[in-house]
Amino acid sequence: MRLKSRQKIERPLSQLLQELCVPPDLATTILDTNVSESWIPAIAALEEKLIALEARSRVRASKDLSEAAEALRIAASGKIRGYFLGLLQPIRTSISTNMHVLQTSVFLKYRPLFAFLQRHAPSVTQEFQHAYIAAARLYYETGFRRYARSLGYLRARTVEKSTLIGTLPSDGSPDPPPTADRLQYASLEGPGVTLAYMADDAKNKEPPEAAFRSLLLVLLDNATAEYAFLSSFFRQEPNPPRKPSTRRVSGIIFEDPEEQSESGGDSIPISRTASFSIPGDSDAARRKANSAAKEERAYIDGLWKQIMEPALEYCQVFIKAALEPAPPLIPLLTMIRLNENVYLEAERRGCGPLETFLLGQRLAMWPLFQKDMGVQVDSLKKLAENAVGGYLSRSGIKDSAVQVIINRYASLFIACVRLSSEGDETMLFSNVLRLRQELAKLIINQSKKIKDSAQSSTYLSTTYELLLSRLSAGNVVHPRAQSEASHWRELEEEARRRIGATRR
Numbered sequence: 001m002r003l004k005s006r007q008k009i010e011r012p013l014s015q016l017l018q019e020l021c022v023p024p025d026l027a028t029t030i031l032d033t034n035v036s037e038s039w040i041p042a043i044a045a046l047e048e049k050l051i052a053l054e055a056r057s058r059v060r061a062s063k064d065l066s067e068a069a070e071a072l073r074i075a076a077s078g079k080i081r082g083y084f085l086g087l088l089q090p091i092r093t094s095i096s097t098n099m100h101v102l103q104t105s106v107f108l109k110y111r112p113l114f115a116f117l118q119r120h121a122p123s124v125t126q127e128f129q130h131a132y133i134a135a136a137r138l139y140y141e142t143g144f145r146r147y148a149r150s151l152g153y154l155r156a157r158t159v160e161k162s163t164l165i166g167t168l169p170s171d172g173s174p175d176p177p178p179t180a181d182r183l184q185y186a187s188l189e190g191p192g193v194t195l196a197y198m199a200d201d202a203k204n205k206e207p208p209e210a211a212f213r214s215l216l217l218v219l220l221d222n223a224t225a226e227y228a229f230l231s232s233f234f235r236q237e238p239n240p241p242r243k244p245s246t247r248r249v250s251g252i253i254f255e256d257p258e259e260q261s262e263s264g265g266d267s268i269p270i271s272r273t274a275s276f277s278i279p280g281d282s283d284a285a286r287r288k289a290n291s292a293a294k295e296e297r298a299y300i301d302g303l304w305k306q307i308m309e310p311a312l313e314y315c316q317v318f319i320k321a322a323l324e325p326a327p328p329l330i331p332l333l334t335m336i337r338l339n340e341n342v343y344l345e346a347e348r349r350g351c352g353p354l355e356t357f358l359l360g361q362r363l364a365m366w367p368l369f370q371k372d373m374g375v376q377v378d379s380l381k382k383l384a385e386n387a388v389g390g391y392l393s394r395s396g397i398k399d400s401a402v403q404v405i406i407n408r409y410a411s412l413f414i415a416c417v418r419l420s421s422e423g424d425e426t427m428l429f430s431n432v433l434r435l436r437q438e439l440a441k442l443i444i445n446q447s448k449k450i451k452d453s454a455q456s457s458t459y460l461s462t463t464y465e466l467l468l469s470r471l472s473a474g475n476v477v478h479p480r481a482q483s484e485a486s487h488w489r490e491l492e493e494e495a496r497r498r499i500g501a502t503r504r
Contacts, residue, residue, distance in 0.1 A: 022049055022069055030076050035083035035113070043080075043116045046072055050120065077121035080113045084128050088135040095142050100222075103229045115237050129234065133306050140222065141310035147218060148314040150199035151211045155322060158205050162328040162372065165408045165435065166379030168401050182330075183418050185209040186337035188345060193217050208327050209334045212319070216342045219315055223308055224349040230303050231350075236296060297352065304353050312357055319361060326368045329376065330415045336365045337419045366424075373431040376412075377438060380405070384442035402446055402463065409439050410470035417478045429480055436484075440491070457498040464492035 026049075029042045050073060053066045087106060090097040107114075117125045184190040185207070193214040198204055326332055343358040383405070413432060420428050443463050450456040468488050471481070 022046075022065065022072065027068075027072060030072050030079070035079055035110070037109075039076075039080075040110070040112050043076060043113055046076060047116055047120070073120055077117060077124050080117055081121075081124045081128065083110075084114065085131055088131055091135045091139050095139065095146070097139070099136070099139055100225050100229075103225075103233070107229070107233055111233055114233065118237060129303075133303065136226070136307045137310060140226075140308060141314075143222075144219075144311035144314045147196050148215065148318040150196040151194065151215055152318060152321065154194065154199040154204060154206055155208055155211045157202075158207060160208065160328050160331065162326070163408075164379035165376045165405060165412070166381070166383035166438075168383075168404060182207055182209065183334060183415060185213045186334045186341065186419055188217070188338075188341050207331060208322055209331045209338070212322055212335050213338050215315060215318055216338060219311070220342050220346060220354070222311075223304075223354045224346060224351045226307060227300070227304050227351040227354070228349070230300050230307075234300065234303060236299070301353050304351075308353070315357075319364075323365065323368060326372060329369070329372050330412065332365065332369055332372065333415060333419050336362070336369060337421070339365065340421060340423075370431070373435075377431070377434045380435060380438040380442065384438050384445055402443065403466065405439065405442065406463070406467050406470060409435060410467065410473070413471065413484060414474035414476055414481075417474070417476045417481050420478075420480070425480070436487070454499055454502040457495045457502065460495035461492055461499060464488050464495060468492065 023045075026042055026045055029038060030046065033039075046069070049065075049069050053069055084107075087102065090102070091099065114125070114128075117128070186209075190213070191210075194204075194206060194211065199211070199214075322335075323332075327335070339358055339361050343355060343362065346354040346358060412435070416428055416432055443460065447456045447459045447463075450459055468485060471485055471488070474481070
């Protein structure tokens, strides 16, 4: 009888001891070796023992084992702490350290060890978190201070004055041809960014939107990479789920004799608790999950802001200097569109705090564009009014002056089409429409100075054809471009009909 009882409890008791006992090789790894890849499975095994011992706290045999496991926990926490703090030393001492390689190749590789600290040594976790924030903050602050300073030197070498569309060149020479390739600075897939050593070269010159683009793209990559790392490394994790057990364990190893089975005292069952589905539980769970996710995002946002705040300040100072005085209209619109594209990419990458920063830049730049467009419209309106009063005589500069205005208008229109987006298209082209109305007045007022009706209509037809050719030179396929061409084509056809009518 006694033999049968022993045989009955032998297997479950062996399983229990295997679950609770710390293997010698695990203790050797933690006590006698430095942190390495072998620690990842070792720490996972140690955590399983800690959780099992906590769950079996009423088991008599677990008391002594718990003391040994606790000693290993303290030793492991201390070594992991020293290892992670040591990894921060290159960041503190050299800006040339590749932060993101260190994050992805080392920190994230040993993320399970940090998760162990989060669950079993929260004070150590807080210590390392504060140390990391300080090191990363210094790293980005130093890097962006130097980079923004170099880009500032580059920007100062190229100073462009804004030319009003209604202001004529004093010597009557035409404007330089527009550089359509500069519009590529509005795209994320454009030319490569300007590196710091390139910006420091006194011979290197680039348009203002190029320096602006380099800064925003460098900020985008660094800020989103840092946010992704923080979200992965510092995320809060619950304890790993304990494997369910249904085996029967002998009552003789429990302290409380009342835990023994009444059917002979040999064993008691350990079974999983039955679960029931309660109406409304799914909604409550969903709300709880959403709330937890929101708290997690706020937590990561806070860490990111502590790290990136100085870098954002240097970027803000550079952008403010680039906008005072405001750059010419097309470069300004290029910068606005680039900012929008960077914003959309930051949104796609899930970096909320950077979206907020870029939204602030958008709110600062659009009023500048609106103001400049208003000044452009007023200058063209004034020119059209002066044409009626004889400001443009029928000799020399007058015809070439209109051609200059037409070229400027066509360049601006093509740039607006290429840089437009669905969100701001209506607002953008409402300003262009005002320019078009003033340009039409200028052309008509110019034609009225020709007394002969046929010649006047011929002038209109020729001028409209010139404008159409300039618009078509952009090779832009867009509903706005088609509508614009249709408008001027109708005017050109009407002028040709007048020519035919006067010759009958």
